[in-house]
Amino acid sequence: MLTLNEAGFTCGRSRYxxxxxxxxxxxxxxxxxxxxxxxxxxxxxxxxxTGAAWSILDPTIARRLGYLGLEGLRVEMDTWMGRKxxxxxxxxxxxxxxxxxxxxxxxxxxxxxxxxxxRTFLGYSGLLDAMRFALDPQANHFYFGP
Amino acid sequence: xxHALRKIQPESRSYSERIRELVEADxxxxxxxxxxxxxxxxxxxxxxxxxxxVLAKGKPIRVGGGDLDFDRSLEITWIREKSIPYQGxxxxxxxxxxxxxxxxxxxxxxxxxxxxxxxxxxxYYVD
Numbered sequence: 575m576l577t578l579n580e581a582g583f584t585c586g587r588s589r590y591x592x593x594x595x596x597x598x599x600x601x602x603x604x605x606x607x608x609x610x611x612x613x614x615x616x617x618x619x620x621x622x623x624t625g626a627a628w629s630i631l632d633p634t635i636a637r638r639l640g641y642l643g644l645e646g647l648r649v650e651m652d653t654w655m656g657r658k659x660x661x662x663x664x665x666x667x668x669x670x671x672x673x674x675x676x677x678x679x680x681x682x683x684x685x686x687x688x689x690x691x692x693r694t695f696l697g698y699s700g701l702l703d704a705m706r707f708a709l710d711p712q713a714n715h716f717y718f719g720p
Numbered sequence: 721x722x723h724a725l726r727k728i729q730p731e732s733r734s735y736s737e738r739i740r741e742l743v744e745a746d747x748x749x750x751x752x753x754x755x756x757x758x759x760x761x762x763x764x765x766x767x768x769x770x771x772x773x774v775l776a777k778g779k780p781i782r783v784g785g786g787d788l789d790f791d792r793s794l795e796i797t798w799i800r801e802k803s804i805p806y807q808g809x810x811x812x813x814x815x816x817x818x819x820x821x822x823x824x825x826x827x828x829x830x831x832x833x834x835x836x837x838x839x840x841x842x843x844y845y846v847d
Contacts, residue, residue: 585784589791594796595799616842617842618843632845634845638829647767649740664776668786670788670789671788672790675784675788678783679779682774682776690847692844699775700748700775702778704780720780
């Protein structure tokens with residue numbers, strides 16, 4: 575998909591969006607398409623947040639996939655939604671491509687039943703720190719790969 | 721005038737406690753270094769193997785697999801223009817068609833499984 579010095583750099587490309595909600599948002603974000611599905615293929619949006627130490631999984635999705643019952647390490651994290659209790663778990667997330675190939679990676683997510691639904695974040699540690707990604711903001715393209 | 725030297729107290733907390741403290745302060749690299757030190761010293765604390773898992777960097781699993789996604793412009797337009805009445809619900813969209821909606825994500829997925837949409841639907845929580 576993308577090459578660097580004639581070697582493969584990323585494997586897939588998808589279109590990201592910078593404003594998702596019906597209500598106007600103050601600043602632009604980067605929402606990319608992912609899937610956690612084990613049993614049914616669907617697409618969800620997740621916000622890239624390179625400034626966040628950890629990724630956060632929407633607890634509704636976690637519950638549906640049976641992750642809320644996982645025995646993870648209990649931690650309390652300070653987030654922009656306040657201090658939240660939860661646990662850290664290793665999960666597989668798939669970055670969905672419009673062109674090229676999908677990419678599945680194992681990553682660490684913070685899961686808290688108190689986190690509001692509809693908000694999954696992809697943070698740096700244990701996820702983005704081990705993959706290649708690039709943005710083309712002129713075309714809203716997100717490139718990704720191992 | 722010299723300064724009094726402070727005596728360094730021996731660390732009384734376990735490695736796991738100290739790693740948790742660093743993790744909760746978002747000091748991931750510090751937590752990784754402390755974990756490496758604990759493992760190098762052969763510490764046998766039960767949580768260390770769990771910390772080793774969650775403090776690992778992302779691990780590539782697979783390139784390819786599953787259907788590709790596609791242009792979601794119609795879904796995004798629907799969310800921006802028509803989602804307000806569904807606040808507090810999950811919606812499943814394919815193009816500009818609303819396939820299912822419910823406060824329960826499980827219920828939405830059950831409807832989708834029963835109806836088998838022709839392409840991968842988009843799930844979205846309207847907040």
